[in-house]
Amino acid sequence: MKSKSKRTGGFFPRVYEAVRLIPHGKVTTYGAIAAYLGSPKSSRAVGYALHVNPYPVEVPCHRVVNRHGSLSGSFAFGGGDAQRALLESEGVSVSDDYTVNLSEYGYFFG
DNA sequence: TATTTGACGATTT
DNA sequence: CAAATCGCCAAAT
Numbered sequence: 549m550k551s552k553s554k555r556t557g558g559f560f561p562r563v564y565e566a567v568r569l570i571p572h573g574k575v576t577t578y579g580a581i582a583a584y585l586g587s588p589k590s591s592r593a594v595g596y597a598l599h600v601n602p603y604p605v606e607v608p609c610h611r612v613v614n615r616h617g618s619l620s621g622s623f624a625f626g627g628g629d630a631q632r633a634l635l636e637s638e639g640v641s642v643s644d645d646y647t648v649n650l651s652e653y654g655y656f657f658g
Numbered sequence: 659t660a661t662t663t664g665a666c667g668a669t670t671t
Numbered sequence: 672c673a674a675a676t677c678g679c680c681a682a683a684t
Contacts, residue, residue, distance in 0.1 A: 559681060578666055582680085591666040593681040599665050600682080609665075620665035 559585070563597040566657070570611045573639035574655035575648050577615050584657045591615075598624070610634045617654065619646035 566581045578591040578598075585594075598609045604624045610631040613619055619642075623631045632642040640653045 582666085587680070589667080589679045590681070592664065592679065593666090595665040596663080596681065597665095601665090612665080614665080615667065622665050624665085 559590070559593060560597040560600070563594050564601070564603065564607045567598070567607050567609065567612055569657065570608065570655055573653065575611045575613050575617070575635065575640060575650070575653045576655045576657070577613060577617070577650070579615055580654075580656050581612065595620070608634075611638075611655075613648060613650075617648045617650040619648075621646070 562585050563581055566584050567576075570576050578594045579588060581594045582588050582590040587593075598607065598612060599622075601607050601609055601624045609624055619628055619631055621628055625631065625634070628646055632646060635642050635648060640648055642648050
């Protein structure tokens with residue numbers, strides 16, 4: 549044990565883990581994940597983590613949207629259209645503008 | 659070690 | 672309301 553006060557755990561794995569905690573039919577925001585990890589300002593890093601998302605099957609990035617509940621436009625699974633289909637498939641109503649109602653489907657880890 | 663990039667957030671113009 | 676700008680963070684090169 550190297551009792552080093554430095555968390556070498558890694559930021560990305562935590563993001564993937566948090567995203568996996570999102571239940572079906574719900575969505576969360578980058579900022580919520582960042583805050584859950586302990587850094588509410590690392591929302592960019594969270595988005596970057598999902599951008600490089602090496603395991604799209606284990607990390608349902610389609611359940612992660614920006615603070616307005618709107619889709620990011622990009623998607624590691626196929627495209628924005630695919631995301632809307634996936635969310636609706638889980639019971640999430642997506643607007644024509646690729647936006648979801650966070651007041652209805654927003655999940656904030658608690 | 660420094661530079662670049664990026665699926666964000668909030669504020670200002 | 673839309674576009675532009677600043678600020679913040681982490682990883683890759």
